[in-house]
Amino acid sequence: MNASVQAPMETQSEGSLWLVTFADLTAILVAFFVLIYAMSSPLSGRGDASVSGGPGISSVDQAAQQRDARNVQTSSLPTLTVDYLAAVFSDRGLAPIGDSGPLSQKVEHGRLVIRFAPDFAFASDAHTLRPLAGGVVADLSRILSGVANPISVMSAVPSDDWALAFDRADSVAAALRQAGYSRPIERFVTPGLSGDALLLIISDQRGGGA
Numbered sequence: 001m002n003a004s005v006q007a008p009m010e011t012q013s014e015g016s017l018w019l020v021t022f023a024d025l026t027a028i029l030v031a032f033f034v035l036i037y038a039m040s041s042p043l044s045g046r047g048d049a050s051v052s053g054g055p056g057i058s059s060v061d062q063a064a065q066q067r068d069a070r071n072v073q074t075s076s077l078p079t080l081t082v083d084y085l086a087a088v089f090s091d092r093g094l095a096p097i098g099d100s101g102p103l104s105q106k107v108e109h110g111r112l113v114i115r116f117a118p119d120f121a122f123a124s125d126a127h128t129l130r131p132l133a134g135g136v137v138a139d140l141s142r143i144l145s146g147v148a149n150p151i152s153v154m155s156a157v158p159s160d161d162w163a164l165a166f167d168r169a170d171s172v173a174a175a176l177r178q179a180g181y182s183r184p185i186e187r188f189v190t191p192g193l194s195g196d197a198l199l200l201i202i203s204d205q206r207g208g209g210a
Contacts, residue, residue, distance in 0.1 A: 077148040082112035082204040085149065089114070094139055103136065114140070116198035118156075125158075127167040133198075134175055140200065141179035151176075152186040154199040165189040172198060 086105055089095045095105040095114050102120035106113055121133045129137060144151060153176075155169040169187040176185060193199065 077146065079148045079205050082107050082110065082149070082202060085143075085147070085202060086112050088143065089140070092139070092143075094136055103133075110204050112202040112204070114200040114202070115196045116200070118158075118195070118197035121197040122168060125164065127164065128171045129175060137172060137175045137200070138179035141176040141181040144176075144202070145180045145182070149205065150184070150186070150203045151181075152188065152201040152203070154188045154190060154193070154201060156193040156197050157189055157191040158197070160191070162189060168198070172200070 086097060086107055089105060090097050095103050097106065098104045099106050099115070102117040104115050106115075116133055121129060123130060128134070153169050153172045155165045155172070157165040166187075166189055169189055173185045173187055
């Protein structure tokens with residue numbers, strides 16, 4: 001009689017032990033997955049983008065990076081005095097020193113001003129430079145690309161045609177870009193250039209030029 005009672009009790013104990021073991025295993029698995037989720041969630045979304053350079057980087061950040069790169073490039077270039085640049089341009093035959101002729105240069109108030117006469121710079125009602133003037137601008141651009149001096153373009157307003165003046169200033173800036181100049185170029189138009197069609201103004205930062 002004792003043997004017959006002991007057998008069902010052993011079977012019942014084995015079944016209970018199996019249920020307890022399964023429950024423990026389930027609890028361990030749930031805890032494991034919860035732990036994995038808790039560890040991975042801070043690395044999702046914005047975190048991945050900022051670390052890996054993904055789409056989470058905004059256009060503002062990209063523009064800032066490009067601006068910083070340009071600043072580093074400019075800071076590594078020398079800023080020459082305008083008197084030295086004037087001597088370089090004169091020695092290379094790009095622009096004679098003085099204030100007369102179809103093309104001339106002169107240092108005024110810490111700035112080097114290169115003057116282009118109307119007939120030399122543009123044909124009548126033309127938006128782009130004449131070939132000879134364009135060649136001079138290209139040669140100037142190649143030299144100015146190697147220094148940090150800022151430059152400006154000032155175009156005269158012919159016969160109150162302001163649109164033509166703006167187009168000419170843009171075309172001169174484009175000619176500088178095409179020859180390799182990559183830094184900012186200020187552009188201005190004015191009705192009073194005393195007979196000049198175009199001024200290319202090079203500033204001396206160390207000399208206080210604007």
